[in-house]
Amino acid sequence: MTTEDNDQAAQFRQEGHVAFVVGYTGATGKELVKALSTTSLFKRVVLLGRRKTNVTEKLGNEFEEIIVDFEHLENHEDVFTGCDVGFNCLGTTRSKGGKEGFLRVDHDYVIKTAEFAKAKGCKRFLHVSSQGSDKDSWFLYTKTKGLVEEELQNLQFEHLAIFRPGFLLCEREETRIGEKIAACCFSPCICCCLKYSAMPTETLGLAMVRRACRPNGTVEIIDNPTIHYIAT
Numbered sequence: 480m481t482t483e484d485n486d487q488a489a490q491f492r493q494e495g496h497v498a499f500v501v502g503y504t505g506a507t508g509k510e511l512v513k514a515l516s517t518t519s520l521f522k523r524v525v526l527l528g529r530r531k532t533n534v535t536e537k538l539g540n541e542f543e544e545i546i547v548d549f550e551h552l553e554n555h556e557d558v559f560t561g562c563d564v565g566f567n568c569l570g571t572t573r574s575k576g577g578k579e580g581f582l583r584v585d586h587d588y589v590i591k592t593a594e595f596a597k598a599k600g601c602k603r604f605l606h607v608s609s610q611g612s613d614k615d616s617w618f619l620y621t622k623t624k625g626l627v628e629e630e631l632q633n634l635q636f637e638h639l640a641i642f643r644p645g646f647l648l649c650e651r652e653e654t655r656i657g658e659k660i661a662a663c664c665f666s667p668c669i670c671c672c673l674k675y676s677a678m679p680t681e682t683l684g685l686a687m688v689r690r691a692c693r694p695n696g697t698v699e700i701i702d703n704p705t706i707h708y709i710a711t
């Protein structure tokens with residue numbers, strides 16, 4: 480980090496910002512929470528999830544976990560009150576919930592979260608999308624990611640950061656066959672592929688936190704190499 484980055488972080492810390500995180504129990508979300516904890520940039524961090532975990536036991540007092548029903552976020556809109564920054568790491572796979580389940584989480588829950596947050600005054604939204612996202616794509620995954628990006632832009636946050644990582648490198652409890660195959664393909668040429676096509680979740684989490692305190696334009700599309708650059 481440059482001196483300018485450090486000054487900006489110090490200034491941001493003093494301003495007393497409040498963040499919420501959705502998807503904090505996932506591979507990226509866990510690393511994001513670690514980065515939020517080590518950087519101490521926020522006065523308060525609200526973790527919004529569908530199930531109770533013991534995550535806050537290992538975190539500072541600024542972290543609070545609140546359980547919400549994403550199907551009925553309208554019953555929980557007050558949880559967004561006072562949050563000026565939102566981080567989204569939600570996601571599922573088609574193999575887990577089928578096409579409908581995928582659309583519900585990766586589209587509906589993300590857009591509803593962003594809408595309620597915006598209505599309650601959220602100014603900055605940092606969103607994990609994917610490399611290759613394209614609303615005109617023939618593929619459900621990349622098309623959905625592209626449509627979500629477009630709908631988020633329509634909400635007109637003061638600062639919207641869209642992260643488009645390539646393949647996410649992390650340890651998972653569950654087995655994802657597609658990811659295992661991709662990991663094998665990457666391993667022989669990991670160094671040259673990493674910058675352009677892959678991303679440790681730790682790098683992504685840190686880059687998201689760093690970007691939160693350094694808004695740069697209204698809408699930013701941040702590709703895989705730039706995510707690496709921000710985190711180094």
Ligand SMILES: NC(=O)c1ccc[n+]([C@@H]2O[C@H](COP(=O)([O-])OP(=O)(O)OC[C@H]3O[C@@H](n4cnc5c(N)ncnc54)[C@H](OP(=O)(O)O)[C@@H]3O)[C@@H](O)[C@H]2O)c1
Nearest residue numbers: 502503504505506507529569570571607608609645646647
């Ligand atoms: N995997 C890759 O290589 C890759 C590459 C590029 C982009 N991405 C995108 O990056 C994002 C983060 O990926 P990840 O691998 O970090 O995700 P992940 O480990 O699968 O975590 C997903 C998160 O979403 C939550 N979630 C899933 N289904 C839910 C539901 N029905 N209701 C409420 N919460 C639900 C999970 O909560 P629970 O813990 O309660 O299940 C978890 O917190 C995703 O949008 C993904 O599409 C992934």
